[in-house]
Amino acid sequence: MSKKIFISGVAGFLGSHLADAMLKAGHEVSGCDNLLGGYLENVPDDVEFFQVDCRYLNTMNKLLRGVDIVYHTACTAYEGLSVFSPHLVCQNTFQITATLASAAVSQGVQRFVNCSSMARYGQQERVPFTEDMKPKPQDPYGISKLAAENLLNCLSDVHGIEVVHAVPHNIIGPRQKYDDPFRNVASIMTNLMLQGRQPIIYGDGEQKRCFSFVQDDIDCLNKLAFMPEVVGEIINIGPDEEFVTINELAKIIAELLDFKLNPVYVPDRPQEVKLATCSADKARKVLGYKTQYNLRQGLQEIIDYIRQRGVHKFRYHLDVEIYSEKTPKTWKNKMF
Numbered sequence: 001m002s003k004k005i006f007i008s009g010v011a012g013f014l015g016s017h018l019a020d021a022m023l024k025a026g027h028e029v030s031g032c033d034n035l036l037g038g039y040l041e042n043v044p045d046d047v048e049f050f051q052v053d054c055r056y057l058n059t060m061n062k063l064l065r066g067v068d069i070v071y072h073t074a075c076t077a078y079e080g081l082s083v084f085s086p087h088l089v090c091q092n093t094f095q096i097t098a099t100l101a102s103a104a105v106s107q108g109v110q111r112f113v114n115c116s117s118m119a120r121y122g123q124q125e126r127v128p129f130t131e132d133m134k135p136k137p138q139d140p141y142g143i144s145k146l147a148a149e150n151l152l153n154c155l156s157d158v159h160g161i162e163v164v165h166a167v168p169h170n171i172i173g174p175r176q177k178y179d180d181p182f183r184n185v186a187s188i189m190t191n192l193m194l195q196g197r198q199p200i201i202y203g204d205g206e207q208k209r210c211f212s213f214v215q216d217d218i219d220c221l222n223k224l225a226f227m228p229e230v231v232g233e234i235i236n237i238g239p240d241e242e243f244v245t246i247n248e249l250a251k252i253i254a255e256l257l258d259f260k261l262n263p264v265y266v267p268d269r270p271q272e273v274k275l276a277t278c279s280a281d282k283a284r285k286v287l288g289y290k291t292q293y294n295l296r297q298g299l300q301e302i303i304d305y306i307r308q309r310g311v312h313k314f315r316y317h318l319d320v321e322i323y324s325e326k327t328p329k330t331w332k333n334k335m336f
C-alpha cells in the first residue's frame with residue numbers, strides 16, 4: 001500500500017537515494033533540506049521539496065501533516081569537525097531531531113526512522129562494533145547522535161510513536177558532496193586527484209575503515225520503514241568484509257585513476273577513532289543484508305560521477321568555531 005513518506009535532508013546523499021527508492025516503490029515522497037550540505041540537483045523530480053531548516057517547529061508541524069513515515073537523514077554529519085564546531089554540529093544533529101520528533105508525535109506519524117551513526121560507539125575494546133555494546137561516543141557528533149536516539153526512545157515510550165535506529169557507516173557513492181573539505185574522504189581524495197592534486201591524509205593513514213556502496217544499503221534502510229519486527233531496534237547498516245586503511249584507500253583510487261600518488265601527511269585529528277568497523281550480522285539476519293559491490297566498484301562509480309559532474313574547488317562553507325593549536329591546519333590554512 002502506498003504511504004506518505006517525509007525525508008529530512010532529502011538533498012543529501014542518503015536522503016536522495018532513499019527518495020528514489022521510495023518513489024520507485026510507489027510511495028508519495030516529500031522532504032526538506034536547508035542545503036547546508038547536499039546538492040539541490042540530488043532531489044528527485046517527483047519529490048515535493050521544501051527548502052527549509054528542520055529547526056522550525058511550526059513549519060515541521062505543517063510539513064508532517066498526513067505523513068505516515070519520517071526518515072530523518074538531515075544532519076551536519078561532521079565527526080572530525082564536531083570538536084571544533086560543537087554548536088553547529090549539535091544544533092543540526094540533536095536539536096533538529098528533537099524538533100522533528102516533536103512534530104512527528106503531534107501529527108500522528110506512525111514511524112520515525114532515525115539515521116544514527118557509528119560515532120555512537122566511540123572507542124570500544126573490540127571490533128567490529130555490535131549493536132549490544134554500551135555506546136561510548138567521544139566527540140560532540142557521536143554524543144549528539146546517542147542523545148538523539150535516547151530522546152526518540154523516550155518519546156516512543158511515552159507517546160507510542162514507532163522508532164527505529166539505523167547506523168549507516170562509511171557509505172560512499174554518487175551524490176555525496178565531494179567539494180566539502182570537512183567530510184567524505186573517498187570523494188575528497190577523488191576530487192583532488194582528478195584535479196591533479198595529492199590527497200591529504202591525517203596521521204599515519206593506518207586508520208582502518210570498511211566502506212560500503214550506497215546501493216547495498218538502500219534496500220535495508222527501506223525495510224526499516226515497513227517491517228514490524230524492527231520497531232525499537234538499532235541496526236548497523238553496511239558491510240564488514242573488506243577492511244582498508246586510509247593509505248590503501250588512496251592507493252586504490254590512484255590506481256583507478258592512473259595517478260602518481262605521493263600523499264601529503266598532516267597531524268592526526270583529535271579524537272579520531274583508529275579502528276572503527278561495524279558488524280553486519282544483525283542486518284544480515286533481520287534485513288537480509290548482502291554486500292554486492294566491492295570497494296573498487298564503489299570507487300569507480302564515484303570517479304564516474306565526479307567526472308560527469310566536473311571537478312570542483314573545495315568550499316569552506318561551515319564555520320569553524322574554535323581556533324586553537326589543535327585545529328587542523330587543513331582547515332585553518334584552507335589546504336584543500
Ligand SMILES: NC(=O)c1ccc[n+]([C@@H]2O[C@H](COP(=O)([O-])OP(=O)(O)OC[C@H]3O[C@@H](n4cnc5c(N)ncnc54)[C@H](O)[C@@H]3O)[C@@H](O)[C@H]2O)c1
Binds near residue numbers: 037052
Ligand atoms: N553517509 C554515511 O556514511 C553515514 C554514516 C553514518 C551516519 N550517517 C548519517 O546518515 C544521515 C545522512 O547522511 P548523508 O551522508 O546522506 O549526509 P548528507 O550531508 O549528504 O545529507 C544530510 C543533508 O541534511 C541537510 N541538513 C543538515 N542540517 C539540516 C537542517 N537543520 N535542516 C534541514 N536539512 C539539513 C544537509 O543540507 C544535507 O543535504 C545523517 O544523519 C548522517 O549522520 C551517514
